Amino acid sequence: MNFTILIFLSLFCGLIMAEDGVHALGTGTISEKHSCSPDMCELMKEFGIMRQKLGVLETSLKDSDTRLKNSENQILELKNNERPMIVFSAAIGGDGNIGPFNTDTTLVYRAVKTNIGNAYSKITGIFTAPVEGMYYFTFFYHARGAHPAVLILMRNNHGVVMTGDHSTSSDGADNGGNAAFLQLQRGDHVYVRLFADTHVWRNGFITTFSGFLVGHV
Amino acid sequence: MNFTILIFLSLFCGLIMAEDGVHALGTGTISEKHSCSPDMCELMKEFGIMRQKLGVLETSLKDSDTRLKNSENQILELKNNERPMIVFSAAIGGDGNIGPFNTDTTLVYRAVKTNIGNAYSKITGIFTAPVEGMYYFTFFYHARGAHPAVLILMRNNHGVVMTGDHSTSSDGADNGGNAAFLQLQRGDHVYVRLFADTHVWRNGFITTFSGFLVGHV
């Protein structure tokens, strides 16, 4: 029972195919051992054509599958490269000075303007990275001249960049700010620390802290 | 005419298939009611194999279609997450002071450095969000000491963050700036307002306003 379609075609159609010079199956030589009725031969021929088409389809589908897998992998990669929206802006808010304190103090910016992803806490003033990645932070302050102002952007327990000014009796107030891109691990804390014996001004959303996830590194 | 391929195969091939112990169709039991010629039986067998292959192809194509639909949806999602490039930077430009004015005045930054997406108007000084999303804005000023300087970043009619300083006779000039991330609706206006009786310095591209679309929220 190991006859191929070629062989059994040869049993039926050999003579007629030979007469017509038609190799309907396109599968090469057809032996001319047997004859078949025209109807049966026609069926054989149609069968062969269908078989060929099926083969073509199988190959096409295999190619499609390879391309589809490739596309799926690339989509996965693109999705992995997508960053979640993590962004916050907050101001100190309230009235008058905050500080001076006896010790370095984390500034708590209570007037939250934006906090998508809830990574910034207005209770503690601390931003906690919800995913690893590259983040941008910027902070600005305004302070009266009666005391100095010194603010440091902290990552965990390390200072990153700073801004500040001396006290001055002649100039009523001073402004400052800074910014940094920081590569953070998940769970890293970023916050602004106010130096002991220094102060900033609360009013008018003038002393602020902002940040966002730039993307995966 | 509700015979299945199994049934009509049984009419032809029963005996021979039984003899050979071959169940070429792979479709289970074949009754042994009728006999068929070896040629016809071979055809039946081939036909059955092809039928099976066709079934496999149909299933594969259905799977492919499901995966393709899934990929298409994910691509659509990725495209929807793509942000258009909307970004601007402009400085006041010109010479000398701008202000003081009797009333609060929208600052018009006429020296446009960058304006991709044309969302910032150098005629009005107003940025109009062309799409909803998360935006970042930052602004810096320089001012002489003769008058105070107070600048507020506005969203529609509401102040967001501020910078400014008192006038001072002893200190020749002051600088300030601020920044905020703002979630905007399409059509929202963002601009910088200079308080009445305050001023900023034009020269040297020192008083600036910048912003960009961070992404969809």
Next chain:
Amino acid sequence: MNFTILIFLSLFCGLIMAEDGVHALGTGTISEKHSCSPDMCELMKEFGIMRQKLGVLETSLKDSDTRLKNSENQILELKNNERPMIVFSAAIGGDGNIGPFNTDTTLVYRAVKTNIGNAYSKITGIFTAPVEGMYYFTFFYHARGAHPAVLILMRNNHGVVMTGDHSTSSDGADNGGNAAFLQLQRGDHVYVRLFADTHVWRNGFITTFSGFLVGHV
């Protein structure tokens, strides 16, 4: 040999199909010229069904191919829109003043905080755009009052935005900063130039320069 499946079916199945009123092939009228054995007719019918299914599969696969090509193109577009992570933050570092110098001098921020993509050189202080695109730059300084401070963000040989202040005997120090979005060509240089006869303060990572690739334009 140009018989179609319809025609040769007509040779075999005409009568029986007519009797049953079944047009198994779903391919329209079947002439009633010839008769066929019930078995042969059943085979013809099954063959016709399979042929139809094959046609459906061919069409489906062609549709799939079109959709797959479309998806592949969209993935390519999405990948092209992806930006590489190019981002840096650096502070001057060291102790005391930098400047004043006799001539304008490029500030070299030696204390590198972040430099993904290595586009910023801590040897020269120059950021070189590794790809065309939209970039954001921001810089902050602190300076004592003994001398003025004037810093300009430069693109190649052109100043973009500036910050600075006069010297002042009464106010101990001053802060300033600025920012700009810049559309850069590959190879463009961006750096901060300190004006002749002016100075900034090194300590505490207080004088900084940062930037990142926002995306393709």
